[in-house]
Amino acid sequence: MSVVDAAASVFCREGYAGANIDLIAAEAGVSRQTVYNHHGDKEKLFVAVVRDLTERCNAGIFATIASFPDQPTDLEADLIAFTVRMNRNCICNRDGRFLRKLIQAEGERYPELFAEWREQGPGRTWSALAARFARLAFAGHLAIGDPDVAARQFLALVNAELQITFMLGGTPTEEEVLCSATNGVRTFLSAFARKKSPAGKPAALVHA
Amino acid sequence: MSVVDAAASVFCREGYAGANIDLIAAEAGVSRQTVYNHHGDKEKLFVAVVRDLTERCNAGIFATIASFPDQPTDLEADLIAFTVRMNRNCICNRDGRFLRKLIQAEGERYPELFAEWREQGPGRTWSALAARFARLAFAGHLAIGDPDVAARQFLALVNAELQITFMLGGTPTEEEVLCSATNGVRTFLSAFARKKSPAGKPAALVHA
DNA sequence: GACGAATTGGACAAGTCTGTCTAAATTTGT
DNA sequence: ACAAATTTAGACAGACTTGTCCAATTCGTC
DSSP: OOOHHHHHHHHHHHHHHHHHHHHHHHHTOOOOOHHHHHOOOOOHHHHHHHHHHHHHHOOOHHHHTTTTTTTTTTTHHHHHHHHHHIIIIIISHHHHHHHHHHHHHHHHTOOHHHHHHHHHIHHHHHHHHHHHHHHHHHHTHHHHOOOHHHHHHHHHHHTGGGGHHHHHTOOOOOHHHHHHHHHHHHHHHHHHHHOEEEEEOOOOOOOO | OOOOHHHOOOOOOHHHHHOOHHHHHHHHHOOOHHHHHHHHHHHHHHHHHHHHHHHHHHHHHHHHHHTSSSSSSSHHHHHHHHHHHHHIIIIHHHHHHHHHHHHHHHHTOOOHHHHHHHHHIIIIHHHHHHHHHHHEEEETOOOOSHHHHHHHHHHHHHHHTHHHHHHHOOOOOOOHHHHHHHHHHHHHHHHBOOOOOOOOOOOOOOOO
């Protein structure tokens, strides 16, 4: 395991103040001196960790957004599959969980570092997703007021049932991810789909 | 300021490992010895802080849920007002922000403590909200599949636009709270309201 | 095989923090 | 006003961290 990866793990587990360079070195399988040779001091190492995680997470997110169903055959199924890809590969994986935790714990100590993250990450993510939803609306698949609001609400809905797990640092099971995505997408479409079926039955939800 | 309040502030700002008993004592306006006399050691003090915050937050949440609009005159306006009360008095206030941060930062270190929080807090909150929504559905105001899912999605929606602010430890402005609540409730009602108006206009959303 | 670069283990100083102790000062109850 | 309980300031030992220094060893490359 590389030094930065080990450092990410220890910073997340112990917090910045509680993280111990000896432990990071041991977990990375190198000597402490090597850590100092490569990264200077604890603070520089922390910044390197955040930049590394931010970069990898963003790469994953935008690669996944590229697979957004622009010409859906079955809008519900396609959006659910897209959401599951996004959650499994970007939100619930190691990098995503670590980055969230570091931001929550140390965001106030490094405002400029995390302002950068906010612009490059969530800012561009919302924007890209909003553009996709706007296109779906233009093509007549959705009836959306403000695409930016819709994008944020979409992300909130599909993660609604995972938030407590995230808060406590856990990793949702594959089944929980699918369940939350299914319920979230169905509610999203109830709110925003172009109404065509006159039947009044509310869509049955996956059991929570 | 009491010792526990000062400790909550310092634990949140510096993390458990970075929190310094001298600083807590100074912020509380007492001597270090008094802190030790009252709370034994650092770990016991931390547990006392979490219990205190949990208790106060839960009290506020259930007091607010008691004001849920069971017989709404204007469902949208009533739900928005309820959401703003909940957010301002329970989610965005000092106790709410501190408790969330401590859970996120130290949840893995004290599993039993936070399992207790989870049952007493979110568990009962979802259950209570779900019961209210079920009642609204029974009275013909809503068309809901699973009330538990609806309750979690409601909370996710009305906080959708505040999540980044929460992540970075900030406090949303009154206007942001109102905006997020309005957009969230409108989307929630688009998805779950008993359809009666045949007009196809999507509700205009508050500008983000 | 030989040479330069990188890595290692360990020692080290300087600083911080926790938790205890004590004697003096202050507050409280009566 | 007095006695008991609490609080205070400060010193203190023990442990732990960070970051540096250095001599010995290993590694990569020619």
